[in-house]
Amino acid sequence: MHDTVVRDHVLTFHVPTRGFDGPGGAAGTDSLATDQGELIGMYRAMVLTRTFDAKAVALQRTGRIGTFASSLGQEAVAVGIGAAMAAGDVLVPSFREQGAMLLRGVEPAELFLYWGGDERGSDFATPRHDFPICVPIGTQAAHATGVALAMQLRADRRVSVCALGDGATSRGDVYESMNYAGVRRLPIVFVVNNNQWAISVPRARQSAAETLAQKAIAAGFPGEQVDGNDVIAVRAVTSEAIERARDGGGPTLVEAITYRLADHTTADDASRYRSDEEVSARWKDEPVARLRDRLVDAGHWGKEQEQQLLEECAAVIEAAVTAYESRAPLAPASMFDHLYAELPASYRAQRSEVVARGGADA
């Protein structure tokens, strides 16, 4: 028998975790934290997102849209992503990034259309190049990697930003995407919205890895955590990763630690698997109040502005509901019209059948 000895440790790694507010200290290396205009811009975007989510849940409850996934409590993640991206970058979202999508120019009426069961909701007027909502978990990581490969092959100084949930990091295709992104040092940033729950499966039962960020280490690029309820930190850390990718520095995985205050979707009942106490405790750290308190403390925000903002957001969302509900319904036969560039001959009879059954010809 020969005993083996440890000759060396070939690798030790570190996963930084950053925040601006609270424990962890200053995230921002730029002047973001003191830039009143930008802070207020992000605050407005978070409030608009929350207003949108609340309205969408109400519309679902009254049967005016279908199942909906609220981002309640996670507004800082999506808004931080949206604020960090340049207009020409490509957002490849999952289904909880309305905060980023709205900030990038997607109309709330388009999102209502989407959740209202109408494909036109993914035909954004702007931005034309962003990906639509992706429902199958994690599959968008492959698209984002392809987008980043296209940018690299064209030596285009744009960046692909892929948003994922914590649940998606359990998937093989997400790892395949990260692995290839690492091999080619692609201009891509993976942002994991770690809201602690994959529907009913808590974070601890999704992965034995101490952090999700460290999954990037295996793919050969940096991973770091950020306080996902701190929009200043999310914006700063994501922006740093995006600019590094833009400059040829390769991918980054940002794990934003947050909490899903709402059900997974309107079809879920989270009371079946988590306690009210747990959720109540997390409300104390929710991101909108946190930034508002900061703005108020700094003398940048007051009751009047708050009241005005709430009214503005309510008006924007009400107008979006009106726009959504006043769209003429899709012609039934239109289900055939974007399937292929040109409808193959063999489809004509099926299309005619739909038209004959009362679907107006588009």
Place this chain on the structure above:
Amino acid sequence: MPEQLTLVDAVRTAIARAMEDDDNVIVLGEDVGAIGGVFRATDGLSSRFGTDRVLDTPISESLFVGLAVGLAAEGFRPIVEYQFMGFLYPGLDQLANHAGRMRNRTRGRLTCPIVVRAPYGGGVRAPEHHSESFEAMLAHIPGIRVVIPSSPAKAYGLLLAAIRDPDPVVFLEPKRLYRSSREDVVDDGASLPLDRCDTLRTGDDLTLVTWGASTLETLAAADRLAADGIDADVIDVVTIKPLDMTTILASVERTGRCVIVHEAPRTGGVGAEIAAVLADEGLTSLLAPVGRVTGYDTVIPMFGLEPHYQPTEQRVLDVARRALEFA
């Protein structure tokens, strides 16, 4: 000048032509670069067009189709090679959930002009999982095309059409035919039409419908029947999805008898769809039940038993005679 090419040569020639014509055409997959692919279908392309247009990838079969979806959204026309159809199963998720519906779900804002190539079918004494024929699963996916060439000239013209097509195409290459014969192919950049059957020979007594490598046994059976004075239409379906039933129905209207030959398992096969449409739209033409000669509903055996699984000339003849004798 026409050149005598094998089917795999024709695939390579078509890809090179498309890459020459359009900088957006790129090739990616496992081992497609330095060694030119396991069947050499991309041999020489890497040195000719560079490693930025012929990309060797890690073994990531769940990734490839999705990667192509992203590339296509940014204006590329990627050609993805799967080494064998048996390894395309992980790609079904991306084909069905994304490639086939991107145009529809964004109302044409984003489109997906990609080609997914895979050698398919048995008959080359390959290891397990290397002989699959699951074209019927692919044919069930809306928004994509499934194209199967049966000769070098068709491989050239159809692959060019697939690469130029504005929608996703799965291009299945019958590996048994890769080097089985040569034929004159003119590298003139001319494509062949998709979505259309090709009639390989004509006759008024019987319609034989097939595709891919089974065209060999089907044509051989037709020759044997011809020696007995029986003339068969032999139809190469070519595009499995969308299916050109017009050509098949017109043939059966003349012959009244039809036998479908395919290597894939019988139940739920593309032959079942063809038979269903014949029952639905061609019933008054039919003089006999529609026959099928197919692989069995088993796992395709390892190559020891493969000859008992694949449609043979004799099996085609037996079922054809049954259809001919039915009164």
